[in-house]
Amino acid sequence: MTQGIKDLIGGYLDDVLTNDQQVELAAWIEADIANAEQFAEAVFLDNRIHAEVNAARFKDMANLVHPPIHSSPIRQTWTQIAVALVVCTLVAVGVVLWHSQGDQQQLATDGSKSTVESSFVSVAQIVGAAWNEGSKLNIGDRLSSQTIQLRSGFLRLAFDDGVEVTLQGPAEYELIAAGKTKLTSGLLTATVPSGAEGFTVDTPTAEVVDLGTAFGIDIQENGISRVSVFEGEVEVGIPGSTEKRLLSEGEAVRVGGEKSIEAVDFNAEPFTKVWPVSSGIERSTDAFRFVPPWPPQQRFVRSDEDIFIAPEGHVATLANALRVNISVPGNYSREGDLTVSELPSGQKVRSFALFFHPEKAGRRTPPKEVTGSIAFDTPVLGLIVLRDELQASARRFTRNGPRNINESQQLELTGDNDSDVITLSEDRRTVTVKLTSPARFAELMRVIVDASCPKPQASAN
Amino acid sequence: MDDSTRKATLLWTSAQPVVAAFLASVVRDFRDREDVLQETALAVFRSIEAYDDRLAFNAWAIGVARNQVGLYLRRRKRDRHVFDQSTIACLESAFTRLSASPKLDYLPECIGLLEGRAREMCDLRYRENLKSAAIGERLSMAANSVSKALQRIREQLRLCIEAKAASVEAAE
Numbered sequence: 001m002t003q004g005i006k007d008l009i010g011g012y013l014d015d016v017l018t019n020d021q022q023v024e025l026a027a028w029i030e031a032d033i034a035n036a037e038q039f040a041e042a043v044f045l046d047n048r049i050h051a052e053v054n055a056a057r058f059k060d061m062a063n064l065v066h067p068p069i070h071s072s073p074i075r076q077t078w079t080q081i082a083v084a085l086v087v088c089t090l091v092a093v094g095v096v097l098w099h100s101q102g103d104q105q106q107l108a109t110d111g112s113k114s115t116v117e118s119s120f121v122s123v124a125q126i127v128g129a130a131w132n133e134g135s136k137l138n139i140g141d142r143l144s145s146q147t148i149q150l151r152s153g154f155l156r157l158a159f160d161d162g163v164e165v166t167l168q169g170p171a172e173y174e175l176i177a178a179g180k181t182k183l184t185s186g187l188l189t190a191t192v193p194s195g196a197e198g199f200t201v202d203t204p205t206a207e208v209v210d211l212g213t214a215f216g217i218d219i220q221e222n223g224i225s226r227v228s229v230f231e232g233e234v235e236v237g238i239p240g241s242t243e244k245r246l247l248s249e250g251e252a253v254r255v256g257g258e259k260s261i262e263a264v265d266f267n268a269e270p271f272t273k274v275w276p277v278s279s280g281i282e283r284s285t286d287a288f289r290f291v292p293p294w295p296p297q298q299r300f301v302r303s304d305e306d307i308f309i310a311p312e313g314h315v316a317t318l319a320n321a322l323r324v325n326i327s328v329p330g331n332y333s334r335e336g337d338l339t340v341s342e343l344p345s346g347q348k349v350r351s352f353a354l355f356f357h358p359e360k361a362g363r364r365t366p367p368k369e370v371t372g373s374i375a376f377d378t379p380v381l382g383l384i385v386l387r388d389e390l391q392a393s394a395r396r397f398t399r400n401g402p403r404n405i406n407e408s409q410q411l412e413l414t415g416d417n418d419s420d421v422i423t424l425s426e427d428r429r430t431v432t433v434k435l436t437s438p439a440r441f442a443e444l445m446r447v448i449v450d451a452s453c454p455k456p457q458a459s460a461n
Numbered sequence: 462m463d464d465s466t467r468k469a470t471l472l473w474t475s476a477q478p479v480v481a482a483f484l485a486s487v488v489r490d491f492r493d494r495e496d497v498l499q500e501t502a503l504a505v506f507r508s509i510e511a512y513d514d515r516l517a518f519n520a521w522a523i524g525v526a527r528n529q530v531g532l533y534l535r536r537r538k539r540d541r542h543v544f545d546q547s548t549i550a551c552l553e554s555a556f557t558r559l560s561a562s563p564k565l566d567y568l569p570e571c572i573g574l575l576e577g578r579a580r581e582m583c584d585l586r587y588r589e590n591l592k593s594a595a596i597g598e599r600l601s602m603a604a605n606s607v608s609k610a611l612q613r614i615r616e617q618l619r620l621c622i623e624a625k626a627a628s629v630e631a632a633e
Contacts, residue, residue: 179578198602
């Protein structure tokens with residue numbers, strides 16, 4: 001099913017199709033019974049979601065109704081439905097009132113203090129930061145509505161709904177409410193996972209609403225906002241105007257003082273320094289080289305001396321337990337010594353792929369050894385190094401899904417002098433890899449890092 | 462309960478989700494849809510004696526539902542459904558072949574994993590039955606953007622269901 005058809009079906013379910021789109025959808029349905037069946041499955045799921053979301057309400061209804069002995073099942077059905085409608089109405093009214101109160105609590109009235117001070121974001125990482133007077137933050141700080149003034153360096157924020165924003169100073173960034181922020185100056189990247197769509201960043205000239213999943217904003221010296229979409233879709237609007245534009249992956253626009261949205265060439269260069277910080281990488285040494293998340297280029301990067309590390313997607317919550325091959329700090333050169341474990345469902349994680357991709361595979365004189373270390377700003381929960389687990393986990397963390405991995409394309413953990421060696425440091429922050437005579441492309445491992453909310457640190461940065 | 466009513470109750474309980482989904486595909490107004498579903502249920506119970514056991518009950522019930530759609534909308538002088546009769550006929554065939562997958566048993570658990578704005582959007586759409594434009598007003602988003610976000614939520618739920626089902630199968 002193409003994305004266009006998915007959009008038509010989704011639009012039909014949500015009542016946003018134009019007449020022409022409705023005609024197009026009907027023609028697609030009639031073209032093939034298989035299409036009609038796909039449409040039917042989508043509607044069935046939508047209906048089932050509706051039923052399940054309301055299931056709790058109908059459980060209460062069942063407790064309220066005690067059908068009389070001689071009453072017909074139809075009358076019982078009508079009675080139950082009537083009671084359910086009454087309960088539904090009361091619950092709906094209650095929900096509307098609750099939402100109204102919640103909105104009043106969340107929206108700031110004077111730009112700096114909210115009626116109820118509830119924090120909604122944590123400071124996840126700080127790298128080389130200098131602050132304006134009185135603006136200093138520490139890792140683990142919980143923030144509510146306030147303005148952040150970063151004179152230089154990098155700051156990564158983790159919102160409670162999973163959104164992550166990384167700032168590159170000098171930058172001024174206002175936290176207005178959960179899901180609503182303003183970038184007055186500087187540069188940021190944002191990743192918005194599934195479920196947090198609608199996260200908004202206003203600038204002096206633009207309103208940017210993320211529909212999932214990653215974008216960047218750069219406010220230039222003349223005040224023009226440049227919005228670039230790395231993944232997913234973003235809606236860009238102009239304050240006080242109904243003009244809105246939907247941007248997709250690989251598109252960019254400028255929004256300037258003339259209140260216009262102008263398409264420009266996509267340029268990822270301004271974001272190259274911020275990406276390692278936004279990905280959760282603290283530093284790398286020797287052979288490790290970071291692969292920026294945009295443009296997608298894992299297939300194209302090649303080096304005889306480097307081990308590439310590429311972030312895979314964004315923070316994810318494990319729906320099911322995840323099997324890892326190394327879970328305990330130590331040195332590993334033998335498959336028999338691996339410390340297999342399972343990470344529990346519900347754990348928030350970030351995934352990184354490590355791979356070796358030489359300039360020319362199978363060369364006669366491969367490099368003798370390639371070694372490097374990579375340090376993360378949160379603990380490594382586990383390493384996946386064996387083929388079966390690599391293929392299974394690829395299904396969860398990669399856009400393209402699993403692909404077949406040959407035995408020759410993984411680490412050689414033979415335990416002898418020619419064995420590859422993996423080391424997980426005692427503090428679980430650093431992974432060191434030593435490859436012995438790598439000759440061909442190798443999907444080395446998947447690093448699973450803790451992405452839970454950071455805890456306050458005792459020492460200042 | 463007499464045998465006829467018992468038979469209708471058992472068969473209708475099994476077929477109701479598919480019939481409800483068929484109605485949802487052709488009657489977009491939520492209140493109209495609920496009315497037609499109730500009328501269909503009544504029609505099924507009233508005419509259960511006419512049901513031929515050699516036919517699949519779902520197909521028969523969907524046929525009853527299709528008749529009720531036409532009757533109801535003519536009575537109310539509304540033409541709110543989008544598709545014409547030829548498209549509805551295709552959908553009738555498609556829904557006749559549809560059966561509820563056991564994987565959907567994981568849906569409540571997957572809905573429970575939704576957090577924050579996703580859960581909020583889910584409740585506005587499915588519990589309060591708000592249209593995208595109304596949700597957009599609440600959340601300061603355009604209606605199309607709301608639809609896009611809801612698409613992603615539905616896809617997230619579908620992937621969650623598949624993952625849980627695959628995990629259980631692997632464990633077995």
